[in-house]
Amino acid sequence: MPTYTPTTPDGLVELCLSHVAARDGRVVVVIDGAAAARPDDLADRLAARLRVVGRAAAVVRMADYLRAASLRFEYGHTDPESFRSTWFDYPALDREVVSALRVAGRWLPRLWDAEQDRSFRDRRQDAASDQVLILAGPMLVGRDLDVDLAIRLRMSGATLRRISSPDAQWTVEPILRYAEASGDADIEVRYDHPDRPAVAVDHPRTTRHRDRMS
Incomplete structure (x- = not known):
């Protein structure tokens, strides 16, 4: 079992900053x-701190990498397995963001506008030589993405059921099952109380690694 250490919201940001800045x-x-x-909030705070210390940083949100409605809702609007495997376009995230950054030095900020159910038609962005891209959203650990640092905000089922909106209650079980199946992140955060997080840090990795789900 990992050992968790209490910290503060600012302390969590600084911890993440130190791990990114070392690369x-x-x-x-x-x-x-x-x-x-709210992983986007932590991503935005981390990106802001990185810019303060002179590092190029941007956030890519999984809400902007959803699949088309015809694919998401093929088996209904609340199918748990579809949510785990079909809702979010992880292959496109790899192709247009992660691999594109590694190979071409460019990335696509947004792919799919779920409200309009069409492409955003964004232009690819050129990456700085020290560019940091922060991918934020659900079920990202274990997606075979070539990432340098994986951070997971863990909430218990009771907390997720209490604070999730009524129309998102059906997503709680697939998120919990996925978290159990995908293994640990480099930084695991107990996040039932975001104002009082606790962290467990794996041994730092100094080289890139493939993030694979077992």
Whole structure:
């Protein structure tokens, strides 16, 4: 069992910052968390701190990498297996963001506008030599993405059920099952109380690694 150490919201940001800053060149970070955990907020705070210390940083949100409605809702609007495997376009995230950054030095900020159910038609962005891309959203650990640092915001089932919106209650079980199946992240965060997080840090990795789900 990992050993968790209490910290503060600012302390969590600084911890993540220290792990990213220790890596040179272009870096890909994932912040994995249910919508109720607001992983985008931590991603935005981390990106802001990186810019303060002179590092190019941008956030890519999984809400902008959804699949078309015809694919998401093929088996209904609340199918748990579809949510785990079909809702989010992880292959496109790899192709248009992670691999594109590694190979071409460019990335696509957004892919699919779920409200309009059409492409955003964004232009690819050129990456700085020290670019950090922070991918934020649910079920990102274990997606075979070539990431440098994986951070997961873990919430218990009771907390997720309490704070998730009524129309998102059906997503709680697939998120919990996926988290159990996908193994640990580099930084695991107990996040039932976001104002009082606790962290467990794996041995730092100094080279890139493939993030694989067992």
